[in-house]
Amino acid sequence: MPKMADRMLYMEDTAKIIRGLFNAMGDPETISFGGGAPASEGLPVDQVREICNDVMTWDKRGVEALQYGSVLGVPDLRKAVCDVLLKPKGIDADPDEVMIVNGGLETMNLLCQVYINPGDVILVESPTFVHCVEIFEMFQAKCVAVECDDQGFVMEDLENKIKEYNPKFVYVIPTFQNPTGKTLPADRREKLAELGSKYDVIVLEDDPYRELRYSGEDLPPIKKFDKTGNTVYANSFSKVFSPGSRLGFVYxxxxxxxRLFDAKTATNSHTSNFAQVVCAEFFNRGYFHENLKKLIAIHKERRDAMIAAIDKYLPEGTKRVFPDGGLFTWVELPGGINTTELLEKAADYHVAYIAGAGFFTDKDGKGSNAMRISFGNVSPEKIDEGMRRLGELIKAEMK
Amino acid sequence: MPKMADRMLYMEDTAKIIRGLFNAMGDPETISFGGGAPASEGLPVDQVREICNDVMTWDKRGVEALQYGSVLGVPDLRKAVCDVLLKPKGIDADPDEVMIVNGGLETMNLLCQVYINPGDVILVESPTFVHCVEIFEMFQAKCVAVECDDQGFVMEDLENKIKEYNPKFVYVIPTFQNPTGKTLPADRREKLAELGSKYDVIVLEDDPYRELRYSGEDLPPIKKFDKTGNTVYANSFSKVFSPGSRLGFVYxxxxxxxRLFDAKTATNSHTSNFAQVVCAEFFNRGYFHENLKKLIAIHKERRDAMIAAIDKYLPEGTKRVFPDGGLFTWVELPGGINTTELLEKAADYHVAYIAGAGFFTDKDGKGSNAMRISFGNVSPEKIDEGMRRLGELIKAEMK
Known part of the structure; x- marks a missing residue:
């Protein structure tokens, strides 16, 4: 076979981790805190069926849904993004500044197509979302980790590293971060937008979890503070409508x-009109707000169950994040336990999580005692039982 | 703003053509032979509505359609690809050798991710599909045109250029080619697969039109002759199910x-499960064959109307391809007419086509008298009227 492109070798280590994430589902007896899925119970199955029944007709939206569409996306879905998702956050956007993409991650890929040459630097959180690191590495970008505290980026370290590395992007998940569940405070958001403008760097704000808030006060997006167009706002419909429909947007x-238009046409022309039309109707009919209440109720119960179970079953000295929203918490274990090695034994206990080390781009042993714990798609009863199993394993390990 | 990546400059000329293609739709009075859409009248609107009504329920496929899915795609759709689309062509495929992608073009993007370094050579037909050239150029590949006759690749020139350029891919649309409507004969298909194996080159067989055959004998895919795995078979559901659902597959x-799995996870994780589940049911319920008969009847009538209209309205000395299937014919005008310049005047006549020059990668004036004429989504009446307008314009031009 012909030789592969250099990028495939460059991304190989991270690709191994991603393959593991996708192959993790399997044994039905295992309670998995691994994947990042929201609750299946919150999916709008009935609404989607009703919408299809109403609009998949010759005289309504059947042809629009099934025929070729436009590169930027279905107009009323882009308008819903502006009116329903951005305006309440203080952002006055034009639908022509919005492109619909095939799931939230695609924005990161397309923006790399537009800006990243091999060797370009992207500053990331420490830890950061490993799946986006895979994308950045496919473009042979060099990911450099910025120091983080309990609230996210340490701003002094960030500015120093911008000066030192002259990066193309600062990649950040400011709200209920993946993997830690942490949230960046408002003053740092404002400062981040300013740094993007000051040093002419793109601040890539990835914000898929923000609507799922269970406690604390709503915070404006970094993009709200952007005065020069240096912040790019990436979001997803996966956590508020449906992950399987693969819909996201970039503003x-x-x-x-x-330029994203060009990269999109050279990737897959446009996002599924079929999925877009149904999602647009979901907003047009006011189902978004109604369904979000349900989603928040389901996930808040699971967040609370998870925090209670961690405190109940994991050993003294365990540190955990109390996330105000989203799908994840981050646990650091005491006693020198290596969570990558522990994961193999966890299979015997029929429980799974994602080991922490993979979320650090430094690969210098950071996160070796940590784990990302996802509670989105596990019932409260199973959360209790799964954490009981995990606690038992850890205690056996510490003996 | 930060400097763009080199690839964006490299692709700019072709990106301009593609922007033109997508912006062409507009004036409702214009009869457009420009876009490559199939007949809206053939879209399975009623079947899709029925399928959604049946399976978008909690106890059937609602959760599967709306929750995260697998990277390769929905299992029964991959099985339908093997059983319904590949087996009748003499190909015995395993569903694990099939990945579902977001529209047929995405395969070209993903395969470039896996194989193309800047400067690598891709051999293409002359003329070839300009949208794929945009993809290849985004990866900074050098496209080299191979001489073509009335049936496609001239095999001696192809072998010479493989030896001269040591290309990564040979890109070919063997059946009802885009833009010409030509079809590569069986003996050249067999030879092409052999050349891929002999010189360890990937033969990228792009075959989205093959099911839409209106005359002549069915031919096996190049992939059927492949003994070493060097041929990659790319196809789309756009012309047999729905373009707007954005579904394609690679075998x-x-x-x-x-490796495509890795490139896919670093592009958009997976293709819309929602669209895949509905398309899978379309096959499972046997609607594919039923709907294909309807599609062939509609498009054959349009092909015949187009050929008749060309012969009736275009001037003596016009050359045109009689396509045995697909959506396009290729017209070469006499009398030194430049079709790029003519297109501007065509707006006054409310008729549109795609000028030929853009389909040639040499950019040396080839195709300056040619046009791609698409008849898929224009009724026979409008085909007659549109070609009458075009004939009038050309005759005025020749005076």
């Missing part, structure tokens, strides 16, 4: 959207 | 699928 300066 | 050697 950015029109000059950036114009 | 390839398992080692290539394993």
């Amino acid at each position: 950015a300066d029109k000059n950036i959207i114009a | 390839a050697d398992k080692n290539i699928i394993a």
Whole structure:
């Protein structure tokens, strides 16, 4: 076979981790805190069926849904993004500054197509979302970790590293971060937008979890503080509508959207019109707000059950994040336990999580005692039982 | 704003053409032979509505459609690809050798991710599908045109250029080619597969039109002759199910699928499960064959109407391809007419086509008198009227 491209070798280590994430589902007896899925019970199955029944007709939206569409996406879905998702956050966006993409992650891929040459630097959180690191590495970007405290980026270290590395992007998940569940405070958000403008760096704000808030006060997106177009706002419909429909959006300066248009046509032309039409109707009929209440109730119960179970079953000295929203918490174990090695034994206890080390780009042993714990798609009863099993394993290990 | 990646400059000329293609739709008075859409009248609107009504329920496929899915795609859709689309062509495929992608073009993007370094050579037909050239150029590949006759690749020139350029891919649309409507004969298909094996080159067989045959004898895919895994078979559901659902598939050697898996996770994780589940049911319920008969009847009538209209309205000395299937014919005008310049005047006549020059990678004036004429989504009456307008314009031009 012909030789592979250099990028495939460059991304190989991270690709191994991602393959593991996708192959983790399997044994039905295992209670998995691994994947990042929201609750299946919160999916809008009935609404989608009703919408299809109403609009998949010749005289309504059947042809629009099934025929070729436009590169930027279905107009009323882009309008819903502006009116329903951005306006309440203080952002006055034009639908022509919004492109619909095939799931939230695709924005990271397309923005790399537009900006990243091999060797370019992307500053990331420590830890950060490993799946996006895979994307950045496919473009042969060098990911450099910025120091983080309990609230996210340490701003002094960030500014120093911008000066030192002259990065193309600062990649950040400011709200209920993946993997830690942490949230960046408002003053740091404002500062981050300013740094993007000051040093002419793109702040890539990845914000898929923000609507799922269970406690604490709502915070404005970094993008709200952007005065120069240097912040690009990436979001997803996966956590508020449906992950399987693969819908996300990017809101950015029109000059950036114009280049993302080219990268999109050279990737897959446009996002499924079928999925977009149904999602647009979901907003048009006001189902978004109604369904979000249900989603928040389901996930808040699970967040609370998870925190209670961690405190009940994991050993003294365990540190954990109390996330105000989203799908994850981050646990650090005492006693020198290596969570990558522990994961193999966890199979015997029929419980799973994602080992922490993979979320650090430094690969210098950070996170070796940590784990990402996802509670989105596990019932409260199973959360209790799964954490009981995990606690038992850890205690056996510490003996 | 930060500097763009080199690839964006490299692709700019072709990206301009693609922007034109997507912006062409507009004036409702214009009869457009430009876009490559199939007939809206053939879209399975009623079947899709029925399927959604049946399976978008909690106890059937609602959760599967709306929750995260697998990277390779929905299992019964991959099985339908093997049983319904590949087996009748003499190909015995395993569903694990098939990946579902977000529209047929995405395969070209993903395969470039896996194999193309900047400067690598891709051999293409002359003319070839300009949208794929945009993809290849985004990866900074050098496209080299191979001489073509009335049936496609001139095999001697192809072998010479493989030896001269040591390309990574040979890109070919063997059946009802885009833009010409030509079909590569069986003996050249067999030879092409052999050349891929002999010189360890990937033959990228793009075959989205093959099911839409209106005359002549069915031919086996190049992939059927492949003994070494060097041929990769790319196809789309756009012309047999729905373009707007954005579904395609790639069938390839398992080692290539394993690398495409990585490129797919670093592009958009997986293709819309929602669209896949509905398409799978379309096959499971036997609607594919029933709907294909309807599609062939509609498009054959349009092909015949187009050929008749060309012969009736275009001037003596016009050359045109009689396509045995697909959506396109290729017209070469006499009398030194430049079709790029003519297109501007065509707006006044409310008729549109795609100028030929853009389909040639040499950019040396080839195709300056040619046009791609698409008849898929224009009624026979409008085909007659549109070609009458075009004929009038051309005759005025020749005076």
